[in-house]
Structures are given as C-alpha cells and as structure tokens.
Amino acid sequence: xAGVSQSPRYKVTKRGQDVALRCDPISGHVSLYWxxxxxxxxxxxxxxxxxxxxxxxxxxxxxxxxxxxxEGSISTLTxxxxxxxxxxxxxxxxxxxxxxxxxxxxxxxRLTVV
Amino acid sequence: xxxxxQPSEVTAVEGAIVQINCTYQTSGFYGLSWYQQHDGGxxxxxxxxxxxGLEETGRFSSFLSRSDSYGYLLLQELQMKDSASxxxxxxxxxxxxxxxxxxxxxxxxx
Numbered sequence: 001x002a003g004v005s006q007s008p009r010y011k012v013t014k015r016g017q018d019v020a021l022r023c024d025p026i027s028g029h030v031s032l033y034w035x036x037x038x039x040x041x042x043x044x045x046x047x048x049x050x051x052x053x054x055x056x057x058x059x060x061x062x063x064x065x066x067x068x069x070x071e072g073s074i075s076t077l078t079x080x081x082x083x084x085x086x087x088x089x090x091x092x093x094x095x096x097x098x099x100x101x102x103x104x105x106x107x108x109x110r111l112t113v114v
Numbered sequence: 115x116x117x118x119x120q121p122s123e124v125t126a127v128e129g130a131i132v133q134i135n136c137t138y139q140t141s142g143f144y145g146l147s148w149y150q151q152h153d154g155g156x157x158x159x160x161x162x163x164x165x166x167g168l169e170e171t172g173r174f175s176s177f178l179s180r181s182d183s184y185g186y187l188l189l190q191e192l193q194m195k196d197s198a199s200x201x202x203x204x205x206x207x208x209x210x211x212x213x214x215x216x217x218x219x220x221x222x223x224x
Binding site: 033040043044048050056102104106107 | 211215
C-alpha cells in the first residue's frame with residue numbers, strides 16, 4: 001500500500017482481556033518495527049523484524065507481549081491479560097532496510113485499558 | 115545503557131532560524147536521524163547523518179560530530195507549520211533499530 005496501515009485505530013478493552021494490534025507495512029519494505037509512545041515522549045522501542053525473522057525483542061516489557069510477522073509482511077502485536085499500564089499509543093513503522101532510509105510510521109493504535 | 119538528550123522546548127518567531135541540539139550516549143553508533151511529529155500525527159523522517167558534517171535538505175539542515183557525540187537540526191526561514199515536536203534518534207549498530215530521544219517541542223510565533 002501507499003503507507004503503513006495500522007488497525008484498529010482505537011481500542012478500548014477491559015483489564016485482563018487479550019488484544020491484537022495489526023500492522024500492514026509498505027509493500028516491499030524489509031524491516032518492520034513496533035514502538036510505544038506515551039504522550040509528550042519519544043517512541044519507545046518494543047521489537048523489530050527483518051522479513052519474517054524477529055531480530056530483537058529486547059524492548060518488550062514482559063512476557064505478556066509478543067509479536068509475529070509470519071509471512072514477512074503483516075505483523076501482529078499481541079498483549080495478553082492487559083493491564084491499565086499498557087494504555088498507550090502503539091506505533092508500527094517500516095523501512096527498506098538500509099541504514100540511510102528513514103522509517104515510515106503508521107497512524108498508530110490508541111489502546112486504552114479500563 | 116543508551117541515552118539521548120534534547121531541550122524540552124524551543125520557541126521562535128516566523129522567519130527566524132532555530133537550532134535543536136542532541137547529545138547522545140550509546141554503546142555503539144551508526145548514524146543520527148531526525149524526525150518531525152505534529153500534534154496528533156505520526157513521526158515523519160527528516161534527515162540522516164552517518165558521517166561528520168552538515169547535510170542540507172531545503173530549509174532544514176542536520177549536523178553531526180561523532181567525536182563530540184553531538185548533533186543538531188537547523189531550521190531556517192521558520193514557518194508556522196514548523197511548530198511540532200522534533201526527535202533525534204540513534205542507531206547503535208548496522209541494521210539495528212532506532213533509539214529515540216524525548217523530543218523537543220518547537221513553537222513558532224507570528
């Protein structure tokens with residue numbers, strides 16, 4: 001597609017429920033990144049993929065968070081047993097993979113856990 | 115550990131020039147990037163410096179000094195639409211993810 005697409009745009013869930021956030025990167029982009037951004041702060045790294053391989057998951061806060069990109073395109077970030085502290089904007093970005101190429105970010109998913 | 119420091123806020127008037135500084139401490143270094151983010155929007159890529167010196171892209175320029183672990187974004191001929199948050203970001207290794215700073219909020223006044 002023309003840009004990075006994330007869905008849903010907004011998600012309100014009850015504490016303890018599982019949520020799945022979807023990211024559809026720009027076609028042909030090798031690398032896909034997940035970030036979390038609090039209001040007034042910079043994006044905080046969660047995990048990233050090159051093709052279907054998860055290269056780094058060091059930013060995932062705990063084992064309730066997981067991500068996959070099974071066919072090297074669409075990715076899903078899953079949060080199990082959500083807690084209120086998980087409420088944030090979750091952003092996905094993709095890039096061609098070279099170091100001099102910037103990231104293209106999606107519009108994000110605003111997650112609210114009540 | 116890795117840290118990036120930027121001023122939290124900068125103000126300027128239309129037509130002026132403003133410089134946003136970024137100092138970094140990282141385990142490795144493979145480039146400094148800058149992103150712009152308007153309120154309610156997504157971060158958008160502005161520039162990338164891998165080598166020392168100045169890179170110019172229209173009204174925006176970005177500078178890097180690897181020996182000083184320092185860079186800056188220079189915005190010239192400021193316009194109201196430049197009011198946004200600006201983030202520096204460092205890549206610690208080849209092909210690695212970006213680590214973002216906390217951002218500088220730029221307010222441009224008429």
